[in-house]
Amino acid sequence: MSYLDQLLKGTKVEWLPLGDFANYEQPTKYLVESKNYSDSFNTPVLTAGKTFVLGYTDETEGIYKASEKPVIIFDDFTTANKWVDFDFKAKSSAMKMITVKDESKILLKYIYYWLNSLPSGLVEGDHKRQWISNYSKKLFPIPELEIQKEIAGILDSFTELTAELTAELTARKQQYSYYREALLRFEDKDVEWKTLGEVGEIKRGVAFTKKQAVFGKFPVVANAPEPICFHNKFNRNGEFIVVARSGANAGLINYWNEELYLTDAFSIHPNDSILNTKFAFYYLKKHQREIHLMKKGSGVPHVRASDFEIYKVPIPPLEEQKRIVNILDKFDTLTSSISEGLPKEIELREKQYEYYREMLLTFPMDNLEE
Secondary structure, eight states: OHHHHHHHTTOOOEEEEGGGTEEEEOOGGGBOOOOOOOTTSSEEEEOSSSSOEEEEEOOOSSOBOTTTSOEEEEETTTOOEEEEOSOBEESOTTEEEEEESOTTTOOHHHHHHHHTTSOOOOOTTOOSOHHHHTGGGSEEEEOOHHHHHHHHHHHHHHHHHHHHHHHHHHHHHHHHHHHHHHHTOOTTSOOEEEEHHHHEEEEEOOOOOGGGOOOOSEEEEOSSSSOSEEESOOSBOSEEEEEEOBSTTTTOEEEEESOBEEOSEEEEEEOTTTSOHHHHHHHHHHTHHHHHTTOBOSSSOBOOHHHHHTOEEEEOOHHHHHHHHHHHHHHHHHHHOSSSHHHHHHHHHHHHHHHHHHHHHOOOGGGOOO
């Protein structure tokens, strides 16, 4: 509370119903009529949920000019909300628009940050309109306008940093995709092609259930990238590729370089004197969508090890394979690692933002006036 105390400088904080200060507007005038969305159109169509931008419309009438008057969009059933400062159209009447009644007393961005510091308080099966029945009645702390601006400015800084890092991550993923496509395109090159069965061994996993596990340190891997449990024995070690055999993830390609127990999947073990294991993984991963389409079966879909034995892969010189792996490993670390690179940086910044938001918006209730 020390930093907040410094901001308040002993001034009192009023607590009054949020509905006294916030306007609640139906988006009827701004609802999109056409379902013909295209990235070539100019005006985004919004929802307050995770999707946020549903698409872009070419409609030119009934556009809310948030570039002139920013707004909070609020889903009346889920309480999901977004800050919007660009022109848009709305998808559904369930999305309400929140503005302030008197900008000389209340800063809308301050309301936005305070809203997002609240637990939703939703009850399963409750379909009440949340703004009128709940949020408009919530007691809202009102420090002086300059203090509201200071708090919003600090939180804006964290939000902008996270947005910049996210944009950087998106750019790096696009760059990674471009280089992966270019580096692993061999159809038009003079290179030898061999089947995986010719340049490696394919081993089927062992039937196994969680009940059979004797707890130990070795992950039990089946048809998903995460272990299903841990066991005291392993049946795979070294570098290899795992292909999920059945279920929704059938055909999912993963790379492992540790001891594990393999069950509802099969592993590919390239001959490293011919085919670099990581190179083979990147090549198969590039063709993940095509591999998913190899699924068979009307019940539980599955892929067959025999289909991978005849699956053809390019065999450039080993030095070239290692060069490609080195480049793609760097991009993979930057974009995908949970302990390194941009995702970890974004995670840390989001935690920092949440910490400061909690600190700056937890006002002392002893200033609550009767």
